[in-house]
Amino acid sequence: xxxxxxDEEIQIMKDGGARLQKIFQEVESKLKPGMTTKKxxxxxxxxxxxxxxIPSFKRVSGYxxxxxxxxxxxxxxxxxxxxxxxxxxxxxxxxxxxxxGFNTDKANTYYIGLTSNGRISQFLDTGRFALKKGIEKAxxxxxxxxxxxxxxxxxxxxxxxxxxxxxxxxxxxxxxxxPAIPGFLKGERKGTPQIKAGMTLAIEVIYAESTHxxxxxxxxxxxxxxxxxxxxxxxxxxxxxxxxxxxxLA
Numbered sequence: 001x002x003x004x005x006x007d008e009e010i011q012i013m014k015d016g017g018a019r020l021q022k023i024f025q026e027v028e029s030k031l032k033p034g035m036t037t038k039k040x041x042x043x044x045x046x047x048x049x050x051x052x053x054i055p056s057f058k059r060v061s062g063y064x065x066x067x068x069x070x071x072x073x074x075x076x077x078x079x080x081x082x083x084x085x086x087x088x089x090x091x092x093x094x095x096x097x098x099x100x101g102f103n104t105d106k107a108n109t110y111y112i113g114l115t116s117n118g119r120i121s122q123f124l125d126t127g128r129f130a131l132k133k134g135i136e137k138a139x140x141x142x143x144x145x146x147x148x149x150x151x152x153x154x155x156x157x158x159x160x161x162x163x164x165x166x167x168x169x170x171x172x173x174x175x176x177x178x179p180a181i182p183g184f185l186k187g188e189r190k191g192t193p194q195i196k197a198g199m200t201l202a203i204e205v206i207y208a209e210s211t212h213x214x215x216x217x218x219x220x221x222x223x224x225x226x227x228x229x230x231x232x233x234x235x236x237x238x239x240x241x242x243x244x245x246x247x248x249l250a
Contacts (some may be wrong), residue, residue, distance in 0.1 A: 002170060002178045004198030009102065010240045010247075013172070013200055017238055017249030018050040020106055020161030023095060033087040033112055037069040040093065041080035048097050056096025056103045056175050063222065068094040070223070074166060075214050075232040076166060078223035088113050090120060092234045096175055097250075103175045104250040105202040107236035123160065123209060124233055130154035130183075130205045131235040138239055138246050140197045144179050145189030151205055152184040161212040163232070166224075168204035171238055183207065197243045204236040 005013070026047050027040060045066040048055055055066035063079070070078040070092040071085065085091055094107035109127065111120050130151045137146040147168075152159055155162050162183040170177030179193045208214075213227035226232050238250040 002193060002199065003172050004028060004196060005200050005240070006198070009172070010198075011035045011201065012100045013102045013104055013238070013240065014047050014123070014247070016053065016097055016102055017104040019053060019099060020095065020097045020104045020171050020250040022051065023047045023097065024093070024106060027095075028108075028110065031085070031091065031110055031112060033085055033089075035085055037071070037080040037083050037085065040069055041065050041067050044095055053097040054098040056105065059098060060175065066069045066095070068222075070077060070094075070232070070234070072231055073226045073229045074217065074222045075163060075208070075226060076234060078217070084135060085112055090124070090231060090233060092231070092232075094234065094236065102173055104238040105171050105175065105236060106238060106250040107204065109233035109235060109236045120231070123231060126155065126158045126160060127205045127207060127233045130207075131203065131237060134203050134205065135237060135239055135246060135248065138159050138201060138203060138241060139196060140195055140241055140243060142195045143189045143192045144181055144195065145185050145192035147203060148182045148192070149185040149189060154208045155183065155205065160209060163206045163208060163213050163214055166204070166206045166212060168202050168236065170200065171202040172200050194239055197241050199241040200238065200249070201241070202236055202238050204234060206232070206234045208219070208232040
């Protein structure tokens with residue numbers, strides 16, 4: 001069931017999303033080679049609590065950390081640990097915040113490099129652009145399949161690969177609500193849910209350099225990695241669909 005939000009509920013999510021964006025700004029300013037992923041988690045948790053929120057991911061059964069933080073071939077859901085971020089790594093930070101009864105969810109991938117890398121820059125720029133184009137299709141009257149198709153065109157058109165097993169999702173009182181939002185179109189676009197005002201969606205672009213296949217990481221309860229060890233990245237915004245526009249909440 002898709003839960004449409006009232007104007008008042010969207011305002012609460014807007015306020016929560018603004019706080020989540022502040023959290024990302026602080027985390028981004030502190031990311032550097034030599035720090036552990038657990039330290040990034042501690043920074044994010046401290047800011048969430050200071051801003052009056054609760055870590056959404058700690059409300060997920062069996063998950064005990066504030067963020068998911070994935071490096072290089074790690075795709076999603078990687079718990080923080082003593083792993084040290086190295087110069088040249090690409091690091092995906094995924095954070096959810098529960099604020100006044102509603103969740104917002106956001107992810108970004110960063111190149112932690114002291115020198116530029118054109119290959120990685122192009123890879124990450126493509127993901128950011130795919131998310132932008134996908135959000136442009138998230139308007140009342142369109143279909144979820146329009147978002148999926150736009151993401152697929154950008155990612156696959158650049159020679160990269162959408163991860164088929166992972167999707168974006170509705171978000172609200174529950175972190176993962178209906179509908180699922182794949183990064184590729186399977187079937188007809190009109191066979192997917194129609195987008196309506198009041199929907200709040202966590203649109204995600206989850207992709208890899210050279211494969212769409214993933215596998216569980218050895219000795220990890222949550223972490224998923226690319227099947228061939230190639231780089232992966234994730235970009236995510238929480239958005240609200242309004243009658244005449246789309247609002248990025250986080």
